[in-house]
Amino acid sequence: MANNKTCILCHKTYKHCGHCKSESAFEPSWKSAWDTEECMNIFQILANYNNGAMTASEAKKELIKYDLKDKDSYSPKMKKAAEEIMAAEIPADPYDDPKVKNMKTIEVKPEDLENKSERQPKKQEFIAKRSMKKSNK
Secondary structure (H helix, E strand, O other), X not given: OOOOEEOOOOOOEEOOOOOOOOHHHHOOHHHHOOOOHHHHXXXXXXXXXXXXXXXXXXXXXXXXXXXXXXXXXXXXXXXXHHHXXXXXXXXXXXXXXXXXXXXXXXXXXXXHHHOHHHHOOOHHHHHHHHHHHHHHO
């Protein structure tokens, strides 16, 4: 069997036949698009970044696990995505993540918790006030 497939990420040619009763017939189905599992994983990370499913820092956390030595053979869009991702900084603290930055922090003091029962009306007081409002109408 000749090299009949081309990896959609690195563009290397490789042998694969999903129909023959040869060794490649028992290979995983992803072999019809990628030459290695590493290429498949890299492609999925880059695609998720390009589609907005991952931020650059999230993608970098995953992408640094792989060797990008063939990056120059990627398509221009995938190569650009890989470069953008690798240029991104990984936040040291998970609270530096852009998704968490916009959340407001509320400071609660111990004395606020102790006096909470004094500030809120008791259930009977609330019911009495509500019934008084109805009778005044």
